[in-house]
């Protein structure tokens with residue numbers, strides 16, 4: 001029996017999980033959560049009534065997230081990773097005979113989750129600097145999508161979308177505008193500030209990157225209560241377990257330590273960008289915790305392989321639509337980044 005069409009994931013999405021010394025391929029935090037997190041979590045877990053179902057609306061967690069972002073608790077919807085948030089949005093607002101617009105290159109999962117939910121996807125090209133072309137908006141509105149996905153900073157380019165363009169879309173478009181800010185903490189602008197003014201805006205955040213909790217699988221949407229209510233209804237009952245609610249709330253109590261880390265990662269990002277530029281690479285200016293880079297003189301796939309042979313794993317994004325001959329490197333800790341830069345220098349010297 002064959003599965004329904006669209007179930008199979010596009011090849012190239014899953015990054016190979018290779019056993020190397022320096023792993024800079026999936027944009028995770030290079031460090032685990034702060035030192036006292038695990039001990040504090042163990043203590044908290046002792047108070048959970050495991051025989052009972054969890055709080056169906058994750059009240060304490062949503063309250064804490066609302067406090068962090070200066071919104072109300074009922075403006076928050078949380079799920080098992082922001083990918084599940086995306087899926088919930090598409091189950092509720094996408095589906096058969098409905099359309100989502102995306103701007104490629106972008107996060108591959110928009111396309112995949114649209115396929116999973118039988119949502120029609122229309123892809124629009126970005127400009128050569130990877131920003132969204134204002135002129136293309138007429139074409140977007142012409143296909144009357146229900147949803148527009150904007151990843152900002154965009155994965156895999158690192159490009160922050162121009163806030164003016166975002167506001168223009170919010171003003172003119174009647175459907176949902178989903179702004180995926182998986183890398184929002186690393187950038188100079190957040191669409192969260194626009195939430196009070198634009199009721200069709202949904203901002204998505206995740207614990208997987210800055211909060212050093214990719215293993216926890218927790219993400220959330222911030223949006224108008226009319227939308228969050230629909231999302232809570234769409235998700236399966238008790239989809240967020242007690243463990244996750246507890247850990248997610250606890251993680252937020254150390255936001256100062258997190259801000260410090262973000263500062264360090266941004267400084268490291270700029271160091272890597274500068275060194276890659278000096279080596280002659282074309283470097284896309286990044287507002288995220290990764291860098292897209294390439295060189296006409298070097299075949300990206302071969303460079304990827306040479307790096308693996310030297311114990312460094314970066315992301316081969318050459319199969320992503322419209323990325324071309326480039327690789328994506330995640331910003332790691334100082335030592336890892338120096339190791340990566342050293343190895344890439346060695347490869348260039350051997351050319």
Ligand SMILES: *Cc1c(COP(=O)(O)O)cnc(C)c1O
Nearest residue numbers: 081082083107155182206208219
């Ligand atoms: C990493 C990433 C996510 C995070 O997904 P989770 O399911 O929360 O781990 C979401 N969107 C983009 C663009 C990402 O790069």
